[in-house]
Amino acid sequence: MGVVNAAITGLFDLLLAPFGWSAWAGLVFISLLTGAVLLTVFRYTSNQRGIRATKDQIISHLLEVLLYRDDVRVVLRAQARLARDNLRYLGHALVPLAFMIVPVGFLLVQTDLRYGLRPLAAGEKAIVAVELGPGVDLDEVSLSASPGIEVETLPLRIPTLQEVDWRVKAVAPGKQELRISVGGEEFVKEIRVGMSGGRVSRARVSGGVWAQFLHPGEPPIPRDAGAKSVTVSYPSAEMELLGWRVHWVWPWLLISMAFGYALKGPLRVQV
Amino acid sequence: MSAKRSNKKGRRQVADDAPPEPGRREALKKLGALGALALLDVGALTSCGRRLSSPQMERERKLLILGIDGLDARITERMMARGELPNLRRLRDTGGFGSVTSTIPPQSPAAWASLITGRDPGGHGIFDFVHRDAETYETVSSGTATAPPKYTIPVGQWQVPLSGSQVESLRHGTAFWDRLAERGIPCEVHRVPANFPPTDSGAKQMAGLGVPDARGTLGTCSYYSDVPLGPNQGLETHSVRVANGVVRARLNGPRNSLRNGWPTTSVELGVYLDGHSRVAKIAVQDQEIILRQREWSDWVPVRFVMVPQVKTITGICRFYLKEVTPNFKLYVTPVQFDPLDPALPIAAPAGFAGELASRHGRFHTLGLPEDTSALGGGALDDDEYLHQAGLCLEEARRIWESALAEFDRGLLFYYFGYTDRNQHVFWRASDPRHPAFEPRLGREYGGIVEDCYRLSDELAGEALQASDDDTTLIVVSDHGFAPFYRKFYLNAWLANNGYLSMRDVSEGAPIATGAVWSETLAYGIGLNGLYLNLAGRESRGIVSQEQRESLLRRLVKDLYAIRDPDTGDAVFSDVALTDEVYSDALPALTPDLILGYAPGYRSGVASALGRMTSEELRDNTNKWSGDHCIDRDAVPGIVLSNRALRRERVSLPDITATALAEFGLNRPDDVLGQSIL
Numbered sequence: 001m002g003v004v005n006a007a008i009t010g011l012f013d014l015l016l017a018p019f020g021w022s023a024w025a026g027l028v029f030i031s032l033l034t035g036a037v038l039l040t041v042f043r044y045t046s047n048q049r050g051i052r053a054t055k056d057q058i059i060s061h062l063l064e065v066l067l068y069r070d071d072v073r074v075v076l077r078a079q080a081r082l083a084r085d086n087l088r089y090l091g092h093a094l095v096p097l098a099f100m101i102v103p104v105g106f107l108l109v110q111t112d113l114r115y116g117l118r119p120l121a122a123g124e125k126a127i128v129a130v131e132l133g134p135g136v137d138l139d140e141v142s143l144s145a146s147p148g149i150e151v152e153t154l155p156l157r158i159p160t161l162q163e164v165d166w167r168v169k170a171v172a173p174g175k176q177e178l179r180i181s182v183g184g185e186e187f188v189k190e191i192r193v194g195m196s197g198g199r200v201s202r203a204r205v206s207g208g209v210w211a212q213f214l215h216p217g218e219p220p221i222p223r224d225a226g227a228k229s230v231t232v233s234y235p236s237a238e239m240e241l242l243g244w245r246v247h248w249v250w251p252w253l254l255i256s257m258a259f260g261y262a263l264k265g266p267l268r269v270q271v
Numbered sequence: 272m273s274a275k276r277s278n279k280k281g282r283r284q285v286a287d288d289a290p291p292e293p294g295r296r297e298a299l300k301k302l303g304a305l306g307a308l309a310l311l312d313v314g315a316l317t318s319c320g321r322r323l324s325s326p327q328m329e330r331e332r333k334l335l336i337l338g339i340d341g342l343d344a345r346i347t348e349r350m351m352a353r354g355e356l357p358n359l360r361r362l363r364d365t366g367g368f369g370s371v372t373s374t375i376p377p378q379s380p381a382a383w384a385s386l387i388t389g390r391d392p393g394g395h396g397i398f399d400f401v402h403r404d405a406e407t408y409e410t411v412s413s414g415t416a417t418a419p420p421k422y423t424i425p426v427g428q429w430q431v432p433l434s435g436s437q438v439e440s441l442r443h444g445t446a447f448w449d450r451l452a453e454r455g456i457p458c459e460v461h462r463v464p465a466n467f468p469p470t471d472s473g474a475k476q477m478a479g480l481g482v483p484d485a486r487g488t489l490g491t492c493s494y495y496s497d498v499p500l501g502p503n504q505g506l507e508t509h510s511v512r513v514a515n516g517v518v519r520a521r522l523n524g525p526r527n528s529l530r531n532g533w534p535t536t537s538v539e540l541g542v543y544l545d546g547h548s549r550v551a552k553i554a555v556q557d558q559e560i561i562l563r564q565r566e567w568s569d570w571v572p573v574r575f576v577m578v579p580q581v582k583t584i585t586g587i588c589r590f591y592l593k594e595v596t597p598n599f600k601l602y603v604t605p606v607q608f609d610p611l612d613p614a615l616p617i618a619a620p621a622g623f624a625g626e627l628a629s630r631h632g633r634f635h636t637l638g639l640p641e642d643t644s645a646l647g648g649g650a651l652d653d654d655e656y657l658h659q660a661g662l663c664l665e666e667a668r669r670i671w672e673s674a675l676a677e678f679d680r681g682l683l684f685y686y687f688g689y690t691d692r693n694q695h696v697f698w699r700a701s702d703p704r705h706p707a708f709e710p711r712l713g714r715e716y717g718g719i720v721e722d723c724y725r726l727s728d729e730l731a732g733e734a735l736q737a738s739d740d741d742t743t744l745i746v747v748s749d750h751g752f753a754p755f756y757r758k759f760y761l762n763a764w765l766a767n768n769g770y771l772s773m774r775d776v777s778e779g780a781p782i783a784t785g786a787v788w789s790e791t792l793a794y795g796i797g798l799n800g801l802y803l804n805l806a807g808r809e810s811r812g813i814v815s816q817e818q819r820e821s822l823l824r825r826l827v828k829d830l831y832a833i834r835d836p837d838t839g840d841a842v843f844s845d846v847a848l849t850d851e852v853y854s855d856a857l858p859a860l861t862p863d864l865i866l867g868y869a870p871g872y873r874s875g876v877a878s879a880l881g882r883m884t885s886e887e888l889r890d891n892t893n894k895w896s897g898d899h900c901i902d903r904d905a906v907p908g909i910v911l912s913n914r915a916l917r918r919e920r921v922s923l924p925d926i927t928a929t930a931l932a933e934f935g936l937n938r939p940d941d942v943l944g945q946s947i948l
């Protein structure tokens with residue numbers, strides 16, 4: 001999984017490199033990409049002829065209901081068929097959905113890695129939480145950091161959660177380092193201060209494929225390091241949309257859907 | 272009786288018909304040879320004593336009022352005489368200095384209400400911090416009333432309102448800035464008491480004293496500990512257990528008026544402790560905060576759910592991790608309305624609070640933000656209280672400094688209450704005669720009271736710096752300060768002297784339910800109010816209009832005769848008949864007598880809240896050790912200006928009149944004062 005993550009992250013870095021100057025530009029590009037990819041996947045994985053036929057039937061049943069609204073028998077029959085055809089239509093969508101789920105999953109995770117969180121501002125505080133493997137002694141964990149980060153508290157050990165926390169304060173901008181030592185084994189977690197653009201990785205994790213899929217920003221923690229994850233409580237990033245502060249997923253949804261809709265004619269896709 | 276009472280007529284606040292002439296002649300005399308020239312320059316005093324000005328000039332004129340609560344004239348003069356308070360001295364020497372005669376009674380809400388409306392309490396209707404409901408004899412808030420929604424429909428466990436519930440200000444009279452705003456003069460008013468909710472006049476206003484916390488109280492903090500703290504007013508104590516280094520508790524929010532029975536809303540609080548490192552993590556909703564022992568958090572927003580997915584109320588609070596080991600002690604400030612999303616109209620226009628918060632960060636919105644109750648109840652010690660009050664001051668100063676920097680025309684009126692609260696609770700440290708005084712206190716905190724004046728001097732300096740030739744600067748306080756050595760329990764005295772008959776004689780019994788009203792002639796509610804049990808006004812009144820006069824005469828005589836058995840001193844130096852001292856009266860609301868305590872004495876809180884006590888007089892060993900709710904002549908406030916004053920004794924309605932006159936407005940009939948400039 002580590003290799004796959006590295007490859008996909010690299011690909012997205014490359015694709016987004018021209019848009020480093022603005023989060024909006026990058027997000028618009030990703031949204032257009034999403035619309036195009038989804039439409040293409042849909043075009044080649046769905047039963048286009050079946051979809052067209054089902055849609056035609058749905059429309060004719062709707063007309064029936066409208067035209068014969070005084071004839072209860074016709075209306076009831078038409079409604080029953082409408083229900084059947086709607087199910088059939090959904091059935092046609094299942095196959096492409098299964099094909100789309102993988103690329104969309106990677107796309108969402110990669111987008112969130114870039115637009116979901118914002119780096120700490122200088123002077124801002126955050127919590128660093130290290131979750132340890134079973135049986136690891138909480139007293140054996142320590143944290144140090146590069147000069148741009150100040151570790152403000154002694155370790156807060158939470159035996160019930162097998163977790164050790166610290167409060168850190170961002171001092172100088174840049175890509176800073178947290179050095180976590182568990183029983184003498186040391187590994188590093190990046191922590192970003194005051195830089196706009198680029199990736200903000202909330203957690204570095206070890207273990208399962210799913211956990212790694214969700215946190216592709218940093219290579220996995222070595223297996224023998226004794227830690228399951230290290231998390232930095234970054235504030236979530238917000239984008240300004242018509243005066244509202246919103247999560248990136250809303251403009252992404254709007255733009256990709258609008259784009260997909262606009263392209264379905266030229267690409268002759270039945271949706 | 273005493274000379275004091277004989278001049279009662281003289282103390283009626285300057286009436287409409289008082290001629291402006293002497294003041295003006297004074298001013299002219301001061302001008303001397305330069306008089307004629309100066310007159311041209313000032314644009315003058317016309318024959319009727321009012322300034323002429325074109326609408327254009329009105330808009331360019333600047334009036335900066337720095338309102339500081341509780342600055343005492345004698346302490347100010349004493350410190351100036353020592354060569355301290357350089358900015359106030361500069362104002363006195365280049366402009367003017369006067370002493371302020373406060374309202375009867377000299378309580379902050381009543382006094383500021385007079386300063387902003389130009390009426391006396393008989394006219395603006397705020398006589399005390401609590402009033403009484405003449406129907407039930409219960410205590411009620413004097414500043415605001417909440418009208419429940421008129422129509423609700425029950426839906427399951429919910430009460431769905433068909434019309435919004437409303438908070439209504441009980442203050443009568445018009446704030447002077449509302450009159451100015453009507454004329455298109457830009458006005459900005461911050462935290463002035465007795466202005467909640469603010470009216471929508473176009474003046475930018477942030478409400479202050481009078482704004483409740485999210486629970487609707489004057490400020491109730493939460494205190495979590497595994498060592499119990501006794502029950503205390505203004506404090507909610509939670510006895511908690513530390514299990515495996517984890518504490519689980521709840522933080523209470525507003526009551527849910529949308530549900531049957533109005534249950535209190537609350538959110539879960541998880542606290543993870545590390546006794547060795549002396550740090551703790553507080554988890555509330557989706558937020559986590561790590562604090563070291565004796566550290567304060569920033570403001571933490573907390574959402575209380577009224578109707579899931581539909582209605583939440585956001586409150587803000589600060590956490591203070593008092594102790595991790597050996598005991599767990601966590602203090603949480605009263606949960607206050609979030610300026611970014613206030614559930615009540617704490618500002619006008621509605622978005623003004625949010626605008627300030629997005630520029631300067633979240634800030635306290637509670638009217639009485641300095642948590643003196645937590646200090647009194649032992650949740651915070653002296654240093655901790657000072658830190659908490661300091662945080663409030665910092666927030667207030669941040670907004671003050673930016674308002675000053677941007678002030679370029681119209682009115683800017685900014686209020687500070689820190690000085691009042693700190694004098695209240697630290698008087699004991701600078702007065703060796705106080706029953707709560709200790710030499711250690713004197714050494715460590717003996718300077719706090721005077722520090723309030725040094726702070727005020729700094730603020731005045733900042734105001735001076737921001738004032739140019741077009742700016743009139745007024746620094747004003749609402750009353751002074753006096754020691755509070757002994758508590759007097761009026762209701763106990765009334766009971767012992769045959770005026771009040773109690774069925775329930777237990778300590779702390781409420782008179783509303785414990786009195787035999789058919790045998791009761793008079794009762795006390797509020798720090799200074801005495802009410803007759805008047806037939807036709809009180810629901811179970813027995814005193815007729817014919818008896819009223821002679822009963823009042825008898826009460827006045829008896830009250831003046833009270834002597835403290837320990838010292839032989841009189842407890843009251845002024846007993847005012849409201850019929851005589853107020854120009855106007857709201858008959859259903861006005862107490863019959865306002866009791867002016869002699870310096871050193873004040874009402875005990877129990878009696879003020881309408882409760883019975885066994886003792887009449889008791890030493891005050893509380894932290895709350897200085898006060899001003901006494902004879903107003905014993906607590907003069909101050910007024911300073913960068914312009915010469917026409918008089919050295921100034922009443923609070925004079926400030927209203929001055930503010931209106933500065934912008935060329937005629938004095939309305941209900942404004943009792945006269946311009947001092």
Ligand SMILES: [Zn+2]
Pocket residue numbers: 340341378379380382691749750
């Ligand atoms: Zn006051």
